[in-house]
Amino acid sequence: MTAVDPNETAAAIGPWASAAAAYQLLTVDVPAEHWIEALTTARDGLGLRFFDWLSAVDELAEGFSVCVHLAAVGEAGAVRQLLLRTRVPRAGAALPTAAGVYPGAGWHERETHEMFGIDFTGHPHLVPLLLPEGFEGHPLRKEFVLAARVAKAWPGAKEPGESDHDHAGPARRKMQPPGVPDPNEWGPLKGTLPPVAERPARAARGPRAAAAAAEGAPAVRADRPRRTRSITEGSASQSAPAAPEAAAPEGPAPEGPAPEGPAPEGPARTRSSDAPWHSPVPAHDPEPAKPAEPEPPAVPEKSAEPTSDDPSAETSESRNGERE
Secondary structure: OOOOOHHHHHHHHOOOOEEEEEOOEEEEEOOHHHHHHHHHHHHHOOOOOEEEEEEEEEOHHHOEEEEEEEEEOOOOOOOEEEEEEEEEOOOOOEEEOOOOOOOOHHHHHHHHHHHHOOEEEOOOOOOOOOOOOOOOOOOOOOOOOOOOOOOOOOOOOOOOOOOOOOOOOOOOOOOOOOOOOOOOOOOOOOOOOOOOOOOOOOOOOHHHHHHHHHOOOOOOOOOOOOOOOOHHHOOOOOOOOOOOOOOOOOOOOOOOOOOOOOOOOOOOOOOOOOOHHHOOOOOOOOOOOOOOOOOOOOOOOOOOOOOOOOOOOOOHHHHHHHHO
16 A cells, blocks of 8 residues: 555645544545545545545444545556545434445445444435333443343353242342443333342451451451461471381390480481471581590409419318328
């Protein structure tokens, strides 16, 4: 698409036109009294002979903006397009028909007349096109109420197990889709439905939640008890690993008295194996223990009776022999 100067295009349509380019689209605004003149100039002067669509936009207090999208086709390597726009007041909205300039506009003006209520004077057949006969209102106006589900419950309004014949207890307030009013405030059942009973506020559960609510603090849910374990103890679902049984030393037990004093402290027993800080490592290696000095060998005590190896020893038997 070739670049087009907005000011040149507006000047070509008429001195009362203004143009602006945005999003790769040139828009020209014209007064409502020059609507047919601007369309004729765009077709004959600018060569925009292809009619694409016509519609309107509800601008609330500013009225309705009627837009026509035109294009020039058939040119090699270039497609020119233009959005021609005008504005009509909200009260008594009317605009001359464009069917005499672009015959394809007749269908779009019928749809715009139904949806927005804009009257296109001079239209050859301005009759309902899409809405059923006897339909009241214009659906695309912003003040139109989306009342398709006021008389009939919309899908998903009932919970599983609910029924139209079950009126034993108060029903919860039904959720309404966006744009649908309360059936007791608007529609054929206005003022005939009983008010929906509101559910009472849920009481605090447990003494701690009641005390917190009395002090103005946020209540504590009873189904989530307060944590009583520290981070070093791990979660309640983790159990402490069983202490490994001390292996019996091989060989004879060492002789000597048991060492006095408290046993040396070993590493703290971990209660959770997934936390590395449970097994602290000292910054310096502990000093090795000095070996105990060996005790001197015990001297055997001499027997009171003399041995046979001693020549000076005399036995009772030798004495008896000498006497005989």
